[in-house]
Amino acid sequence: MYKEFGVRKQLLDDLYIRFIRLAEERIGEAADYGVVSFISNSSYLTGRSHPLMRRSLLSNFHAVWIDNLNGDKYRTGKIIPNGLPGAGTRDDSIFTTETDPRGIQPGTAIVTWVKRTGTRGKPTESAVLHREFWGPASLKRQQLLDSLPTGSAKKDGGVPQYEPLKPNQENRWRLGPKTFEGGFEAWPALDEMFPASFQGVNHNRGLEGGIIDTDRAVLEQRMRAYFAARTFSAARAVSEEISAPRARYDPERAWNRLKADGHFKDSAVRRFLTFPFDQRYIYYVPTEKWLNEARADFARNASDNEWLITVPSHAKLRKLGRSTQPNWLTSMFTSAARLYFLER
Numbered sequence: 314m315y316k317e318f319g320v321r322k323q324l325l326d327d328l329y330i331r332f333i334r335l336a337e338e339r340i341g342e343a344a345d346y347g348v349v350s351f352i353s354n355s356s357y358l359t360g361r362s363h364p365l366m367r368r369s370l371l372s373n374f375h376a377v378w379i380d381n382l383n384g385d386k387y388r389t390g391k392i393i394p395n396g397l398p399g400a401g402t403r404d405d406s407i408f409t410t411e412t413d414p415r416g417i418q419p420g421t422a423i424v425t426w427v428k429r430t431g432t433r434g435k436p437t438e439s440a441v442l443h444r445e446f447w448g449p450a451s452l453k454r455q456q457l458l459d460s461l462p463t464g465s466a467k468k469d470g471g472v473p474q475y476e477p478l479k480p481n482q483e484n485r486w487r488l489g490p491k492t493f494e495g496g497f498e499a500w501p502a503l504d505e506m507f508p509a510s511f512q513g514v515n516h517n518r519g520l521e522g523g524i525i526d527t528d529r530a531v532l533e534q535r536m537r538a539y540f541a542a543r544t545f546s547a548a549r550a551v552s553e554e555i556s557a558p559r560a561r562y563d564p565e566r567a568w569n570r571l572k573a574d575g576h577f578k579d580s581a582v583r584r585f586l587t588f589p590f591d592q593r594y595i596y597y598v599p600t601e602k603w604l605n606e607a608r609a610d611f612a613r614n615a616s617d618n619e620w621l622i623t624v625p626s627h628a629k630l631r632k633l634g635r636s637t638q639p640n641w642l643t644s645m646f647t648s649a650a651r652l653y654f655l656e657r
């Protein structure tokens with residue numbers, strides 16, 4: 314999945330997606346025929362994280378009618394985009410009322426999926442009809458009512474008309490003619506800007522008496538003595554922290570290999586932002602699992618790299634209370650420190 318579309322599972326955890334998947338499983342896969350119709354968040358219609366979801370739905374249903382109600386704070390700022398009638402004027406959430414003028418933040422859509430009897434075809438064979446609703450919420454609701462068989466609208470009476478779409482692999486199975494973006498979703502995704510990512514330093518094997526110290530001179534003295542020892546027993550006497558066996562870490566073998574490679578090396582002593590506002594020094598060797606994992610890829614990419622990015626989890630943000638914010642900030646800055654710590 315990731316190789317094909319760059320989609321990871323954790324990008325598809327919205328609750329409405331689970332409901333749609335349940336309906337697809339019960340009707341699209343298990344039933345002989347049926348109808349599924351939801352009003353829900355509309356992000357899956359054109360979202361960059363949803364191509365597999367769209368392809369699966371198109372594979373399991375024969376036809377779909379899409380009433381895109383827009384009103385999205387994040388994509389358009391609840392403003393009708395340029396190039397459309399009424400551009401620059403308000404585009405309400407369909408749930409906006411006189412008593413609740415805010416409505417809801419995400420854009421919404423009414424999507425009706427139909428499974429007919431007979432075998433399921435290819436996703437490109439599903440009939441897709443789409444229309445857009447823009448403007449005040451009261452207008453959208455009236456247009457929806459007018460478009461019903463019992464409504465008063467005529468074919469040319471101002472009600473948006475359905476237009477056919479042809480989703481395919483090349484357009485990531487999009488269920489919309491185009492994507493209107495006016496907020497942060499218009500920015501390139503992080504995985505597009507940074508195609509390679511690496512976990513940084515994990516210093517869970519001790520902060521004192523090993524390969525990390527607040528005093529550079531003390532650290533250099535300890536590491537020189539550690540590698541100058543004639544036997545591993547003598548090296549263990551210099552630093553129990555470095556010499557302790559860990560999961561998949563053989564300290565004696567690591568000592569022998571590094572000693573044979575000519576350590577101690579001045580260039581291995583680096584400044585290290587261990588925690589926020591906590592600058593220390595580290596004897597950094599990207600081999601032998603000194604730092605939980607060797608992470609040679611990180612070492613190769615960290616040299617002369619001046620980018621630092623930290624992305625807190627949305628789930629963690631949702632769980633935060635006011636009293637836990639300092640802890641979250643500490644966690645965020647610590648993650649940043651572990652991502653990038655080498656100083657030129």
